[in-house]
Amino acid sequence: QQPVQSPQAVILREGEDAVINCSSSKALYSVHWYRQKHGEAPVFLMILLKGGEQKGHDKISASFNEKKQQSSLYLTASQLSYSGTYFCGTVGSSNTGKLIFGQGTTLQVKP
Amino acid sequence: DAGVIQSPRHEVTEMGQEVTLRCKPISGHDYLFWYRQTMMRGLELLIYFNNNVPIDDSGMPEDRFSAKMPNASFSTLKIQPSEPRDSAVYFCASSYGRNTEAFFGQGTRLTVV
Numbered sequence: 001q002q003p004v005q006s007p008q009a010v011i012l013r014e015g016e017d018a019v020i021n022c023s024s025s026k027a028l029y030s031v032h033w034y035r036q037k038h039g040e041a042p043v044f045l046m047i048l049l050k051g052g053e054q055k056g057h058d059k060i061s062a063s064f065n066e067k068k069q070q071s072s073l074y075l076t077a078s079q080l081s082y083s084g085t086y087f088c089g090t091v092g093s094s095n096t097g098k099l100i101f102g103q104g105t106t107l108q109v110k111p
Numbered sequence: 112d113a114g115v116i117q118s119p120r121h122e123v124t125e126m127g128q129e130v131t132l133r134c135k136p137i138s139g140h141d142y143l144f145w146y147r148q149t150m151m152r153g154l155e156l157l158i159y160f161n162n163n164v165p166i167d168d169s170g171m172p173e174d175r176f177s178a179k180m181p182n183a184s185f186s187t188l189k190i191q192p193s194e195p196r197d198s199a200v201y202f203c204a205s206s207y208g209r210n211t212e213a214f215f216g217q218g219t220r221l222t223v224v
Binding site (some may be wrong): 002030031041043047049087091095097104 | 142154155159166199213
């Protein structure tokens with residue numbers, strides 16, 4: 001079953017912050033975040049394993065609440081280059097490697 | 112490495128025709144995934160392989176779809192017969208192990224008329 005992302009779309013001004021949420025109805029082993037620019041392939045951002053860790057690089061970070069089966073992606077001081085569609089992917093608690101994605105959140109950053 | 116290579120990049124075919132999409136994963140990767148992307152459904156997992164063996168094909172829409180991985184460096188996704196509702200972008204991705212970065216190919220844009 002696909003994870004559910006919210007919101008479906010976000011429009012920001014440069015420098016503003018955004019949060020994208022991902023939630024699953026099943027227990028998870030890991031959460032993966034990808035960004036896709038229009039007409040391109042999805043590109044990896046980060047993976048979070050169960051344990052409630054938080055990861056980040058530059059001004060993009062994420063958290064994973066294993067008990068709630070939820071993850072959030074935080075984009076701080078957004079830049080024009082952050083525009084695109086963000087996908088969360090999940091691997092279930094049985095850790096078979098089956099990676100399924102949500103429907104995506106479209107982020108548009110305006111000058 | 113050249114990354115995951117998919118061919119063709121674009122395919123236009125008539126309803127009822129057979130379509131074969133091809134994927135060459137990154138050398139040494141043991142997981143291979145086929146996804147279909149549409150506006151309505153986002154990225155849907157169709158099937159995935161581990162060490163050339165299909166592990167889960169529950170996402171394959173119906174019997175018209177089939178996938179094979181005859182060796183570690185090649186996989187195909189076949190649709191026979193094709194229908195207009197199969198129009199989508201099909202991505203192949205590969206990874207080394209579980210819970211690691213999946214590298215996506217550039218996708219095949221399929222249009223069935």
